[in-house]
Amino acid sequence: xxxxxxxxxxxxxxxxxxxxxxxxxxxxxxxxxxxxxxxxxxxxxxxxxxxxxxxxxxxxxxxxxxxxxxxxxxxxxxxxxxxxxxxxxxxxxxxxxxxxxxxxx
Amino acid sequence: xxxxxxxxxxxxxxxxxxxxxxxxxxxxxxxxxxxxxxxxxxxxxxxxxxxxxxxxxxxxxxxxxxxxxxxxxxxxxxxxxxxxxxxxxxxxxxxxxxxxxxxxxxxxxxxxxxxxxxxxxxxxxxxxxxxxxxxxxxxxxxxxxxxxxxxxxxxxxxxxxxxxxxxxxxxxxxxxxxxxxxxxxxxxxxxxxxxxxxxxxxxxxxxxxxxxxxxxxxxxxxxxxxxxxxxxxxxxxxxxxxxxxxxxxxxxxxxxxxxxxxxxxxxxxxxxxxxxxxxxxxxxxxxxxxxxxxxxxxxxxxxxxxxxxxxxxxxxxxxxxxxxxxxxxxxxxxxxxxxxxxxxxxxxxxxxxxxxxxxxxxxxxxxxxxxxxxxxxxxxxxxxxxxxxxxxxxxxxxxxxxxxxxxxxxxxxxxxxxxxxxxxxxxxxxxxxxxxxxxxxxxxxxxxxxxxxxxxxxxxxxxxxxxxxxxxxxxxxxxxxxxxxxxxxxxxxxxxxxxxxxxxxxxxxxxxxxxxxxxxxxxxxxxxxxxxxxxxxxxxxxxxxxxxxxxxxxxxxxxxxxxxxxxxxxxxxxxxxxxxxxxxxxxxxxxxxxxxxxxxxxxxxxxxxxxxxxxxxxxxxxxxxxxxxxxxxxxxxxx
Numbered sequence: 001x002x003x004x005x006x007x008x009x010x011x012x013x014x015x016x017x018x019x020x021x022x023x024x025x026x027x028x029x030x031x032x033x034x035x036x037x038x039x040x041x042x043x044x045x046x047x048x049x050x051x052x053x054x055x056x057x058x059x060x061x062x063x064x065x066x067x068x069x070x071x072x073x074x075x076x077x078x079x080x081x082x083x084x085x086x087x088x089x090x091x092x093x094x095x096x097x098x099x100x101x102x103x104x105x
Numbered sequence: 106x107x108x109x110x111x112x113x114x115x116x117x118x119x120x121x122x123x124x125x126x127x128x129x130x131x132x133x134x135x136x137x138x139x140x141x142x143x144x145x146x147x148x149x150x151x152x153x154x155x156x157x158x159x160x161x162x163x164x165x166x167x168x169x170x171x172x173x174x175x176x177x178x179x180x181x182x183x184x185x186x187x188x189x190x191x192x193x194x195x196x197x198x199x200x201x202x203x204x205x206x207x208x209x210x211x212x213x214x215x216x217x218x219x220x221x222x223x224x225x226x227x228x229x230x231x232x233x234x235x236x237x238x239x240x241x242x243x244x245x246x247x248x249x250x251x252x253x254x255x256x257x258x259x260x261x262x263x264x265x266x267x268x269x270x271x272x273x274x275x276x277x278x279x280x281x282x283x284x285x286x287x288x289x290x291x292x293x294x295x296x297x298x299x300x301x302x303x304x305x306x307x308x309x310x311x312x313x314x315x316x317x318x319x320x321x322x323x324x325x326x327x328x329x330x331x332x333x334x335x336x337x338x339x340x341x342x343x344x345x346x347x348x349x350x351x352x353x354x355x356x357x358x359x360x361x362x363x364x365x366x367x368x369x370x371x372x373x374x375x376x377x378x379x380x381x382x383x384x385x386x387x388x389x390x391x392x393x394x395x396x397x398x399x400x401x402x403x404x405x406x407x408x409x410x411x412x413x414x415x416x417x418x419x420x421x422x423x424x425x426x427x428x429x430x431x432x433x434x435x436x437x438x439x440x441x442x443x444x445x446x447x448x449x450x451x452x453x454x455x456x457x458x459x460x461x462x463x464x465x466x467x468x469x470x471x472x473x474x475x476x477x478x479x480x481x482x483x484x485x486x487x488x489x490x491x492x493x494x495x496x497x498x499x500x501x502x503x504x505x506x507x508x509x510x511x512x513x514x515x516x517x518x519x520x521x522x523x524x525x526x527x528x529x530x531x532x533x534x535x536x537x538x539x540x541x542x543x544x545x546x547x548x549x550x551x552x553x554x555x556x557x558x559x560x561x562x563x564x565x566x567x568x569x570x571x572x573x574x575x576x577x578x579x580x581x582x583x584x585x586x587x588x589x590x591x592x593x594x595x596x597x598x599x600x601x602x603x604x605x606x607x608x609x610x611x612x613x614x615x616x617x618x619x620x621x622x623x624x625x626x627x628x629x630x631x632x633x634x635x636x637x638x639x640x641x642x643x644x645x646x647x648x649x650x651x652x653x654x655x656x657x658x659x660x661x662x663x664x665x666x667x668x669x670x671x672x673x674x675x676x677x678x679x680x681x682x683x684x685x686x687x688x689x690x691x692x693x694x695x696x697x698x699x700x701x702x703x704x705x706x707x708x709x710x711x712x713x714x715x716x717x718x719x720x721x722x723x724x725x726x727x728x729x730x731x732x733x734x735x736x737x738x739x740x741x742x743x744x
Binding site for chain 1: 718719720721724725728
């Protein structure tokens, strides 16, 4: 509970954060940027979990617990994705999305 | 009487066929000829043994020769309707066994000499064995479907053997023609079989032919276009028989079939396969006779009579000796059909049936002899044409004498075989149908004339220039000629009427002296005319040919039957019907399908960019879709 700030402002913020992430995911050509965009989407949902828990059900803890899980999963996923990207770079010398299209064929 | 050994008769040639056919590169020609002859010799001995067993060992039961049947259900449709496989031993099938095995054995022996040095020697013997197997199977069939199966098998072996010289375009065309024409007729046969099966509930000969059986007594139960359906069935079956037996108008394949090797012409297109149609009508004779007071049978009689006259007229004008013999065969087959057509059923009434089978028997002997003799001549002078032959009696003494015997036999001169059977046919025709009798007598005269025309043309007249002096054929060819020559004399004395009658009772036949005298006189007139025209080289024949003018030209061109067929098939069917149907198929049926295909390809070309394979494009589509869905939910999902 933050004094003077209602749930609406925070939800607006997370929605913005989410769509910035989506926008980045769709438009960015660099794999690292895409990864960052995915992180933004996840962070938006983590904030949502915490805020909704705190504002609507102050006595419950599930939202907070879930957010911790999501952070852990996101960390693991980031590590994995970075590993893939580094390997990709070693193979083709680039981290651009367009350069990975050879795998289609 | 245990008749299971009879299964060996067809299966030995089948085994020989498989042995020779599968190993035809490995078996030496000298060996394969012996294998073929030996296999058939065993079958022949068994056939004669069967004939002896059937006629003399159990003999008549209560004064009647009963059929002996061994059948095994093969396909079961209903309680009564099933297709069986088995043996049907009665007087005519035993007689056919003897005919087929004798002629086939003679032809096998003869072919060892005639086909010597031919590249496909082993293959030839394999095909002959296949044919012999099929023919044995045909005559031993117990029901309509079994006979149909073997019927097609003989058609196939005939096709293979006509097209034996497959490098010659004319042989290929003849083989195709024979196959297609007979196939076309067999369509009628098949429909007839199905009608029989549907309306009588059985295919079995024994059940169908029982004069007290339901299929004969109830013929009037269903009718179609003024005739009983059973009559229609019989007529359609007769169409099949007419196709195989080269009756008008299905005769066009038989002259062309002479493209095959001469022994094949002797075996298949003179003595055995072409009589299958006669045999089929004889096999169903009680049905033909009793259903609708013999309406179908009278059609058989007229088709036979007209075919015999028609073919005899053409035979006079032909210059290829094998074609003369082919038309002669057609004419004699017409005789047999006619005799069946004028026959009755009981006792002495059955003389036509007996005469037909008797003529089939004697005709097989002397016509095979004529063909084999012609083969011997062709072997000597390397030509089929009468104009290349002449004065050969000194060079080919054995062929000369045997050919003369056969010609006398077919001309109906006593005591040769043809006289006895032809006389019975004329007696039967005289008692039942005067018109057919006069046709028969006239044809007898024509037969004597054209047969002695080629006889004098080949063996008398002026000697021609030959590339090398003609010499008598080797013993392997002359021995069968001599055996058949002896048979052509003696088989006429078999008391056929004791054994082969429609009701199985047998009767004693008597010569009808006035009729016999007329027939013999007509025959002698024919021979004398031929003597005058052709004994010495002269212009008489040409003069008379000119005098007949148009008629001669028509007969020479076989009354333009081939041309009519070609006109109907090429001009009307191919160019008219088939071409427009093909156009419809191409434009409408194929067109629709092609357009569907083309449009699909076109559209997919346009939209294939959507499937870019880029994750971000998919994500955009996904997010866009979700946004659209959410908007729909928000605006339309109002409680």
